[in-house]
Amino acid sequence: MNAKEYIKHLLSIENYSFSVKEIAEATDGTSNSLKFELHRLSEKGEIINLRKGFYLIITPRYSSAKKLPIQLYCEKLFQYLNRIYYVGLFSAAKFHGASHQQVQKDFLITKQPKFNDISKNNINIRFFTTRNWSEKNIQLKKSDAGFYKVSSPALTIVDLIHFQTKLGGINRIFATIEELAEELTSKDVEELLKWYSNKSTLQRFGFLLEELNINKDLQELIYTKLKSDKFFPVLLSPKLNEKAGAVNNKWKVNVNVKLESDL
Secondary structure, eight states, X not given: OOHHHHHHHHHHXXXXXXXXXXXXXXXXXXXXXXXXXXXXXXXXXXXXXXXXXEEEEOOGGGTTTTSOOGGGTHHHHXXXXXXXXXXXXXXXXXXXXXXXXXXXSEEXXXXXXXXXXXXXXXXXXXXXEESOOOSTTEEEEEETTEEEEEEOHHHHHHHHHHTGGGTTOHHHXXXXXXXXXXXXXXXXXXXXXXXXXXXXXXXXXXXXXXXXXXXXXXHHHHHHHHHTSOOOOEESSOOTTOXXXXXXXXXXXXXXXXXXXXX
16 A cells, blocks of 8 residues: 555545554555655645644645644644643634634644644644643534544633733634623533632633623622632733732723723
8 A cells, every 4th residue: 555545545534634653554665755755745735744744634625725624633633742632712712603703723722831833834723831721621522533622612711811912912802702601501610610720810701701791690600719719900901011900890800901892
């Protein structure tokens, strides 16, 4: 079996990616001939070397886009990298039906240490890393290529709030949060509150739900959690060299930016 035949076999079982090690074990070519064959297929746009030793198979359906949907290969990519992950932020929001923010990037969250972002051809992947990790609030969704991991609506919202300065600021994420908030359930929020420890993000979360006038029961869940320990004033939008001043709401959130939703 040569490389092209093996790739055809992978596609027949809805597998859209492979590692060099995997294809070398399955084919009968020498390392030089395999390298040449992979180079030739890359030149023709049939495969893309996403990361050293890891390739995507670009099927005719995706040939004009020159990229694959992230759900077709993220699980296998992270198995290859031997790291844990979930699809997060705007990418997760899209899978939960909050697709107002049309972004051309894919967003993946993994545990530290940091990964370099990938920008290749039409593929643009941003990696965010966190120390605050739990298997809770991570959902399994099904694609043609199998299962992949996505943050739940509650975890997606707190991640958007936590990483807001890297995503263009609070107003860039506000409409997405407004859409996602409609998907929140008590179970999802209760599960998050069992392990999520960033108080300032939870304060902003509760404040935004109140601003949006969404589900007072969920607001009360978050507030009860915050009240169980001391919490202090925070800025709605973190700014360098700026500290929270006087606050006039129970969440102790200093509204230092005018909220504008473009929904």
